Amino acid sequence: MTLAEEVVAGDRRALARAITLVESTRDDHRTEAIALLNELLPHTGGSSRVGISGAPGAGKSTLIDALGGRLVDGGHEVAVLAVDPSSARSGGSVLGDKTRMDTLARSPQAYIRPSPSGGTLGGIARRTGESLLVCEAAGFDVVVVETVGVGQSETEVDGIVDVFVLLVSPGGGDELQGIKRGITELADIVVVTKADGDLLPSARNVAAEYQRALMLLRRHHDEWEPTVVMASGITGEGVAELAEAIDRHRAALDATGALARRRAEQATRALWAELQDRLLARFRDDTDLQARARALEAEVAAGRLAPAAAAAALLSS
Amino acid sequence: MTLAEEVVAGDRRALARAITLVESTRDDHRTEAIALLNELLPHTGGSSRVGISGAPGAGKSTLIDALGGRLVDGGHEVAVLAVDPSSARSGGSVLGDKTRMDTLARSPQAYIRPSPSGGTLGGIARRTGESLLVCEAAGFDVVVVETVGVGQSETEVDGIVDVFVLLVSPGGGDELQGIKRGITELADIVVVTKADGDLLPSARNVAAEYQRALMLLRRHHDEWEPTVVMASGITGEGVAELAEAIDRHRAALDATGALARRRAEQATRALWAELQDRLLARFRDDTDLQARARALEAEVAAGRLAPAAAAAALLSS
DSSP: OOHHHHHHTTOHHHHHHHHHHHHOOOHHHHHHHHHHHHHHGGGOSOSEEEEEEEOTTSOHHHHHHHHHHHHHHTTOOEEEEEEOTTHHHHOOOOSSOGGGOHHHHHOTTEEEEOOOOSSOHHHHHHHHHHHHHHHHHTTOSEEEEEEEOSSHHHHHHHTTOSEEEEEEOTTSSOOOOGGGHHHHTTOSEEEEOOOSGGGHHHHHHHHHHHHHHHHHSOOSBTTBOOEEEEOOTTTOTTHHHHHHHHHHHHHHHHHTTHHHHHHHHHHHHHHHHHHHHHHHHHHHHOHHHHHHHHHHHHHHHTTSSOHHHHHHHHHHO | OOHHHHHHTTOHHHHHHHHHHHHOOOHHHHHHHHHHHHHHGGGOSOSEEEEEEEOTTSOHHHHHHHHHHHHHHTTOOEEEEEEOTTHHHHOOOOSSOGGGOHHHHHOTTEEEEOOOOSSOHHHHHHHHHHHHHHHHHTTOSEEEEEEEOSSHHHHHHHTTOSEEEEEEOTTSSOOOOGGGHHHHTTOSEEEEOOOSGGGHHHHHHHHHHHHHHHHHSOOSBTTBOOEEEEOOTTTOTTHHHHHHHHHHHHHHHHHTTHHHHHHHHHHHHHHHHHHHHHHHHHHHHOHHHHHHHHHHHHHHHTTSSOHHHHHHHHHHO
């Protein structure tokens, strides 16, 4: 069997190998990965692609574990992928941590994969988008993409998922504010976490605040009015409601064909972003051009040539 | 006289024309702009390049007006440029608004220019970086780049300034939180605005909070320990302290050569970003390739071809 056939047959080790191949930055691996993705493509598209984001400490792992556990109990197969903006620089990854998702880590119907490391944030998100396709081909019908809420990573993740869930916690200084508008605007569903015990009144306030704010923001989709859910990882409250909101979102977008349009647009954007990265990489790899680039770079660094002038000179050579 | 000579001679109308040329997206204008920038380059580098960011309502215009007024009184010439992330999409600009900077708008030693519109955020910031050079050639010794605090724009502005000033306001739900870490990490100077009257105790708390937080964050430069300043646009309190902190920052980075290194790195990064944009633009402009690209784009949108596969196919053609 080919690797693609093994993935489609549900072989977990083949799945892991396929994702490792997709994440590899080696040129020969990339060629193999592209062939693999094309072979898998007819088997993709069948999952609900759910982005979940929140600040550190907002309770992402707990909620994903609770949501995933519920879905698994309902017969679904759930994959959790991570996009960690810090891994673009550090190469490290703290997300998608199995040890923090007990229920899912033990379930044979779940698969958890940490963030690929290295490269640009956009590149990491695109590789994760490809891993998502591999998971769909392997039969997962829910793929959660987890990211940490620090700005740019949400926009990148929004480019590979169907629905964007923003987690906010009460009491953690997490009040709504201008600085967060960019992220809140992306949210299809806002979940106020830790809505239990002493924090419950505070959670209610935060939920009301977001409910008001969402009414003021431009809609992400015409088909869907963003909604606020209160949830607790401890009591399990709100998890069913979140699962139901995700289903309703999908149904709403499906009804008008918006989901298919969204996915087509995402794929097209990925094509151009990929092309841009590869054009630049090819440019950097050309040895003659490299020598010329280094000379021009030195001129630019010394302040003797405008960056745009050096770019124009490189382009014409 | 050439346009460059007029700019260097301090002709304000030439300055405005030069910046309009730099901001233009027309190909022939770009060629002219690059020639102009190279001609102006020997006259650049003489300003203190100050980035100022804050959430809407943080009091940016008021503080820039107070700071600029003080600098102008001290014999400096001050230009204010704006980078508005929303203008990348909407083409509109709400920043660098003259009517909100009374003192500077009336002063012959000051120049205010709104954000260029259209294109990508990175492109807008790069054009603003070029306008900054034009202002330096025109004799301005302080150039303030104003941006709104919504995430990515700070990173872009950080790529064209020497010092990054983050404005936070007390009581506006502006408390420190994880979501803002990415921005706080960039800050060389944090200014707690509206530190007067009823808000003074709250401002003190916010200042103490940021002071503690800055100690925990990775340093932006080895040469500089980020500092917190309390300021009031009404009483004028803290404005002198901010001006002095900007001077100390510059002196600290100058002493070790870090300022020159930083500017050289910024110019080099601008070169590669510019090259990337132009490579993609050239690719899009090739008519044969365009036809092929459209066909492949359709395949990708229909889910019959992986984006990375289409990118590879386009590259090989």
